[in-house]
Amino acid sequence: MKILLISPTIDAEKRTNKGLMMPQLALYILEGLTPKEHTVEIIEEEAEDVDLGYDCDLVGISCMTANAPRAYELCQEFKKRGKTVVLGGVHPTILPDEALQHADSVVIGEAEGVWESLLLDMQNGKLKDKYHDPIPDLQKYIPKDFSKILKKRLFKLLPIMTTRGCPYDCDFCCVTDLFGKKIRHVAIDNVVRDIKESGAKNFMFLDDNIIGRPKYAKELFKALKPLNISWVGQASVSLLVKDEELMQLAADSGCKALFFGVESVSEEQLKTMRKAFNEIEDMEKAFAKIKKMRILIHASMVFGFDNDKKEIFDETVDFLIKNKISTVSFNVLTPYPGTRIYDKMKRENRLTTTDWRYYDHNTVVFKPTNMTPYELQMGKINARKRFYKKRSVLKRLTGNLYNPILYFATNYGHMKQVKVEASRMERIKSDLFDLNQRK
Ligand code: SF4
Known part of the structure; x- marks a missing residue:
């Protein structure tokens, strides 16, 4: 599968200089958790445009509260274009039912215990509404490619x-x-x-x-x-x-x-x-x-x-x-x-x-x-x-x-x-x- 991971901006009009930004760790953890048979592209919208026509099978969006409205807008745009969208991060964890009104599936809490099974379910056409592992194991090494x-x-x-x-x-x-x-x-x-x-x-x-x-x-x-x-x-x-x-x-x-x-x-x-x-x-x-x-x-x-x-x-x-x-x-x-x-x-x-x-x-x-x-x-x-x-x-x-x-x-x-x-x-x-x- 081709997976697009996005960290949305709060203000779509505003851009931050990419050279000055620190990468969003959550997206790199997701990339590290993704089995090698899939390809991953990461977009940090605060510094670069999101290509709504991007050719992919799955869009994963991680958001906090202030950028949740923008995340929901992106969900709508990608779904209009026939893409499957998964939301995760702080805000969807706190309000999963609100997030589920916009996405096909929601990751509640940490991705470590659930990301691989979500991808497998997606491949088998059996994506669930919610994924949640309350206390995932942090001992396994996750490579992060910066x-x-x-x-x-x-x-x-x-x-x-x-x-x-x-x-x-x-x-x-x-x-x-x-x-x-x-x-x-x-x-x-x-x-x-x-x-x-x-x-x-x-x-x-x-x-x-x-x-x-x-x-x-x-x-x-x-x-x-x-x-x-x-x-x-x-x-x-x-x-x-x-x-x-x-x-x-x-x-x-x-x-x-x-x-x-x-x-x-x-x-x-x-x-x-x-x-x-x-x-x-x-x-x-x-x-x-x-x-x-x-x-x-x-x-x-x-x-x-x-x-x-x-x-x-x-x-x-x-x-x-x-x-x-x-x-x-x-x-x-x-x-x-x-x-x-x-x-x-x-x-x-x-x-x-x-x-x-x-x-x-x-x-x-x-x-x-x-x-x-x-x-x-x-x-x-x-x-x-x-x-x-x-x-x-x-x-x-x-x-x-x-x-x-x-x-x-x-x-x-x-x-x-x-x-x-x-x-x-x-x-x-x-x-x-x-x-x-x-x-
Ligand atoms: S709950 Fe913990 S992390 Fe949050 S403000 Fe209090 S001490 Fe800090």
Whole structure:
């Protein structure tokens, strides 16, 4: 069979420079799981056009919530042309019945346990509506061929994943629903093999918390050290600073930057969340320890919690500049379907739209408690603008001098995004925010 795998864009009008994008790991895992008798073509629509007339037997589309509407449009177009379409990814996993209205079949959860049997059923004309293996085995090696894509990339940064599952089940997150409560690992030998076979030197670990199991993480970091790579990843700041050995091993294995879900600088808010730090002072001490290891800090912040008042934007930026945080993602609380926060907002009649295109953690889709949706939206945009002003970049440089190239490169990328976000807001504000709110 000829199989076309697609990662749809959110906005079909917008294109991202392919040379700057990191490949979508899910599509390469699917390709690796596909028996050699079939051929696979991968299209990342954010960077290239989808050929609706492409000659193939099966179209597989993987999507999140914000690009689900575009995925559904593509399903319709391919089905019109007589193709069989399978949907998978986060959104079809959470809302499989919605996805099934658009596709011939839906993969719920991870593809590892089901992709080969789906292809066999397809060949035998017995495709089922849904495929689901709740806890697939991650021990089997899946080859991932990034060679073609690496030639087209300016930044040769590859994605890699070593763990799935999270025990915390936070209100605003669906990772536990997707991957289960138990943390499962890829065998360390297979991670090393992936790295060696890729020939790349820079990696991004996509794990929700790469040190979720410190024992595994230590073994992993020891195995990475001789490979002489650079990597960035996501980790729990409290877990990391508690364990000096773990922190040292991470730094020695090539860790250049870590992404931390700080979420809020409001102590009132932190106390309501399952965060190990609910004192800002402890968080500041932890950041200082990580900087000593010469690891850049990327903080993820969320605005729009029920405790947030209008002052939260300035308080947050002041805190981040004071602590000379390298880079920051400024997000708005997003009640993704399938989360408890979505159910709560729906119950309280606070959702302002259920157009999934706007469920992208950048756009306000609900009524906050202490401000209007528009004030929250603009507060978030202006906080980002202020943090990435040239003056702020220079002020923060003194705390990031141990890796100035990565510091400037990442800040430059974010500075460009500030402009992109402002122009997008001009385009969509009449859709989402009524005039009275905007005053
Ligand atoms: S937000 Fe992080 S800690 Fe909470 S459930 Fe999601 S992945 Fe786990």
